[in-house]
Amino acid sequence: MTTPVKTALSINLNKVALVRNTRHLEIPSVTRAARLCLEAGAQGITVHPRPDERHIRPGDVEKLAGVIATWPVKREYNIEGNPFQNLMDYVRKYRPHQATFVPDGEDQFTSDHGWSFPQDAERLKPLIDECKALGVRVSLFMDPIPEQMAAAKAVGADRVELYTEPYAAAFGTPEQSTQLARYVAAAKAAQAVGLGVNAGHDLSLRNLTPFVTHVPQVLEVSIGHAFVTDALEMGYAEAVRAYRRSLDARADGVLL
Numbered sequence: 632m633t634t635p636v637k638t639a640l641s642i643n644l645n646k647v648a649l650v651r652n653t654r655h656l657e658i659p660s661v662t663r664a665a666r667l668c669l670e671a672g673a674q675g676i677t678v679h680p681r682p683d684e685r686h687i688r689p690g691d692v693e694k695l696a697g698v699i700a701t702w703p704v705k706r707e708y709n710i711e712g713n714p715f716q717n718l719m720d721y722v723r724k725y726r727p728h729q730a731t732f733v734p735d736g737e738d739q740f741t742s743d744h745g746w747s748f749p750q751d752a753e754r755l756k757p758l759i760d761e762c763k764a765l766g767v768r769v770s771l772f773m774d775p776i777p778e779q780m781a782a783a784k785a786v787g788a789d790r791v792e793l794y795t796e797p798y799a800a801a802f803g804t805p806e807q808s809t810q811l812a813r814y815v816a817a818a819k820a821a822q823a824v825g826l827g828v829n830a831g832h833d834l835s836l837r838n839l840t841p842f843v844t845h846v847p848q849v850l851e852v853s854i855g856h857a858f859v860t861d862a863l864e865m866g867y868a869e870a871v872r873a874y875r876r877s878l879d880a881r882a883d884g885v886l887l
């Protein structure tokens with residue numbers, strides 16, 4: 632059996648910025664949240680600076696780049712967005728460790744689907760090539776469809792991020808194992824063609840351990856909405872420690 636990887640925990644700070652934006656007081660501080668999360672053991676910070684600036688604003692992206700760049704040990708910066716909207720400007724300016732391409736519309740309520748191949752391949756390839764020339768790893772936000780993984784690799788992606796809302800929605804229902812099996816198959820298909828596997832969207836303390844126990848070699852999870860919800864109750868540091876424990880608690884059971 633392959634030794635399970637230590638799945639990196641990347642905290643998405645969108646919802647801290649969302650609360651901050653409801654007053655002109657600069658609290659809660661996005662950079663303070665990042666520092667507290669990193670100090671407590673998070674391996675990275677994720678932001679999704681949407682064009683309408685509903686939460687993360689350009690100034691947040693800049694300040695967080697500075698927090699990560701000056702952190703005493705290596706921590707990763709993951710900037711998410713649509714590369715045909717504003718994402719590439721941030722990639723060129725801040726050269727994050729990872730850019731996660733997400734096919735969201737400008738006024739989309741939240742992310743709810745991945746890229747489609749072959750339709751998206753031709754227009755994605757030059758932007759993926761540019762990111763890699765800048766030394767930025769590219770992760771493509773994808774639905775858990777095994778047949779799509781070879782095309783994601785062929786277009787130049789380093790990783791895929793499996794969109795996990797369908798798994799989260801099925802968690803605790805009779806559909807849970809069926810959904811989980813989809814992600815296991817998609818992850819194995821991705822890894823079979825040399826893609827790394829990340830995961831994210833609606834992951835939580837409730838559904839995280841079973842996911843990383845069964846889905847093989849998940850390199851990174853990015854978690855925001857549920858994390859901030861938990862942090863409101865237990866504080867950033869304890870919430871990070873709780874999510875870290877959930878990731879590390881994966882049983883070394885037989886993978887599906």
Ligand SMILES: CC(=O)[C@@H](O)[C@H](O)COP(=O)(O)O
Pocket residue numbers: 643645646678679681711733740741742772831832853855
């Ligand atoms: C891509 C994804 O699933 C999330 O990272 C996304 O950042 C959620 O965006 P909102 O926080 O705006 O819902």
Ligand SMILES: NCC(=O)COP(=O)(O)O
Pocket residue numbers: 643677711792830831832833834853854855856857858
């Ligand atoms: N890529 C997923 C992410 O960054 C956070 O998604 P969510 O936990 O806010 O649903």
